[in-house]
């Protein structure tokens with residue numbers, strides 16, 4: 001079934017009811033949601049985009065960008081969101097790989113995006129501006145949609161048809177497009193909607209970005225299924241979120257959001273009196289954050305675990321009758337999702353034995369875009385997806401993530417693959433070799449740092465290296481520190497010992 005049709009089947013019969021309100025006081029009814037997505041879908045069709053075609057979008061979060069996602073579902077095309085922090089070379093790669101029919105971007109980026117689109121022969125390029133900067137819905141996307149005949153109904157889609165492609169970086173440094181079907185998204189959203197006990201009067205406080213799984217599929221899809229209401233913030237700001245909690249019931253965030261809430265001295269149980277559920281994920285939450293939050297507010301944060309490729313995999317229990325919410329764990333496999341912990345030789349780990357987390361179910365991606373070999377590599381012979389996370393199951397069934405077999409840094413909920421940055425560093429004049437690592441950071445959980453060896457006589461220093469990387473990489477990937485050393489520590493096999501580097505520089509960000 002088309003996921004948009006599933007959402008529509010859950011919308012209230014009184015379509016004059018509000019679906020969302022923004023921080024600036026704008027509200028959007030279900031009627032308006034229907035009309036605007038019908039016009040956007042009409043524009044997509046009039047441009048000749050057919051099911052399976054990709055519509056790539058790199059814009060700031062706005063109500064319109066959310067509606068564009070829904071319009072793509074409605075029109076049966078494949079939605080391809082891109083982090084607004086990505087820079088020129090990153091965007092050139094994504095567009096070249098995905099070959100979208102339509103690309104919608106922020107007007108401020110036209111100077112560098114237009115030539116990329118021209119060189120790649122992208123048929124249609126439009127702009128969309130964010131609400132917080134200018135009047136709602138400005139940019140030529142909205143102007144063109146306004147004159148377009150609205151789509152009636154929706155384009156039928158089968159379960160296995162693609163709904164979205166989300167790029168996720170890889171350990172090889174080359175990003176892969178995770179192909180997600182209508183069934184992948186609907187099954188996971190329906191499962192979460194049931195598991196987290198959504199209620200008719202729920203109001204979701206949405207502060208996450210809309211270009212990754214957490215904000216787009218976990219938060220948005222569940223509240224759409226609830227036919228529910230949303231308070232829509234274009235970015236996370238702790239004081240604004242606390243104020244909005246007076247009218248919200250559900251909040252979802254990465255661990256950084258929770259540490260930032262706790263850093264507000266006014267944040268207490270009274271602020272959360274109206275709230276029913278706090279969900280955390282995308283990165284490990286410290287057990288201390290879980291305990292401190294409970295002590296301050298009386299709420300036990302529900303931690304869950306997922307991935308771009310799989311949607312949500314496990315969740316702590318929502319209902320007391322299913323068990324306690326346990327800090328430092330990610331709970332149990334979700335209904336419909338099979339999770340196992342496998343040892344290196346493929347046998348299944350016993351209780352308390354650490355192994356590789358593997359997943360199977362209707363939530364698991366259909367493959368990586370145009371990478372059949374890579375897809376095959378990431379699945380076991382019996383069809384389980386290899387997450388690259390290491391986990392352990394306790395005697396009473398709680399799963400904990402204890403590390404990663406993939407070389408990955410998660411900073412403020414964003415994934416950074418060291419290989420991508422090392423390749424850029426190694427290509428800079430004056431750098432002989434480099435190692436990129438994640439170091440403990442009080443705000444971001446982990447922060448990216450680089451250790452580099454200069455070529456003989458090279459004059460390259462930390463500020464220049466950071467400045468060069470900033471011009472080429474999304475800002476969250478840029479190392480916050482670069483250490484220049486004479487040699488990198490290596491083991492007998494010649495492999496760089498990143499563990500030693502992480503230990504040596506562990507205290508770098510100890511105080512902000």
Ligand code: MLC
Nearest residue numbers: 209212213214236256282306307308411412413414475476
């Ligand atoms: C911003 N900065 C970061 C950063 N975010 N640095 C490291 N890590 C991050 N995550 C840096 C910028 O580069 C900039 O530095 C400075 O901080 C200010 O930028 P900002 O944009 O004003 O920051 P802020 O608004 O405070 O953003 C921080 C944040 C944001 C934590 C609110 O990063 C965020 O919303 N993260 C959520 C990510 C998310 O949605 N993850 C889900 C992925 S899905 P400079 O030097 O340039 O000034 C997934 C699957 C699953 O993982 O299971 O959910």
Ligand code: AMP
Nearest residue numbers: 281282283284304305306307308401415
């Ligand atoms: P992404 O590729 O952005 O989808 O990130 C997925 C990765 O985030 C997973 O493979 C995990 O390593 C990590 N992750 C997500 N949720 C959690 C969590 N609750 N605890 C620890 N790690 C998590």
